[in-house]
Amino acid sequence: MTISGWMLALALAVQTAPQAAPPVDRQRAPDTVDDIAVTGVNAEAVNAFVGELLEPARLGRNAGQIARWNDPLCVRVIGGEPDVNTRLGEQIADAFRSLGAPLEEGYCRKPNVMVVIADNAGGFARVVTQRYSNRLFGMRRQDMAEFANPARPVRWQHRTRTTAIRRSAAATMVAANLQGSKDAAAADLPNSRLSLSTAEEIDRALIVIDPRRLDNVPSRGLAAYVAFAVMLDLPQLPDVVGADTILNLxxxxxxxxxxxxxxxxxxxxxxxxVGQPFTNQESQITRDMRRSLVDAALTPPAP
Structure with a gap:
């Protein structure tokens, strides 16, 4: 039985504000021009944000990497009323599109993103950790404990895998020459401190929503929250108090x-x-994020 089938069976079993612009000084002489001040992004805040939300998959900071999706996303929502499931699924898909994620369009026959709305979310989470401790959690006790407790509006768990990096014909030939192998197709570059021959991929995500703890948040806000949690292999209980993120929904x-x-x-x-150890990936992401935030600050809002 597929993971989506397990999730559906389990669900059925367990279920018995930006600041206002300053006022214009109309007394100022019309021939004067205000100086333009660009406030730089707080580097320490960006470092802390990235460090809190990203972690290496399984193998530690030196050998591990950041896991990402490689296949199109196929999302299914179960557990709520049919119209609620459909609407939330469509809104999550819209949020994925806004992030540039590839989607499997049409009816989702084999979902790799399962969203479960569970009135007894805590009980459902505990059953999941007991039944799928290896297949979904890799026997990682801390992940299982944090998924099951404490109670919260939304929980998530990703299943990741290590895959070989697909190389071009030229790169494969270089690898064969370096290793003295006549079989170029089977050759691969060796791991080093700067380069790895493998990459981490996310191939499944489970999201559990407790409808009793949503506090009347807008459904599109919930969909954006879920989409963000799906796209990144986030730690179970990130500390983002005060940060500018949908995780503070x-x-x-x-x-x-x-x-x-x-x-x-x-x-x-x-x-x-891909192919870089976690520490290298983290540094590059931090630099790219700073540049993106500066560009966003300099881009005028859409009319």
């Missing part, structure tokens, strides 16, 4: 849509070169 006055920081982080993760 449930905090008083929190954003209800993807922020410039969210978009810059996702863009950086999916632009970074």
């Amino acid at each position: 449930f905090a008083p006055g929190g954003p209800t849509e993807l922020t410039a920081w969210d978009r810059a982080l996702v863009a950086g993760v999916y632009a970074v070169g």
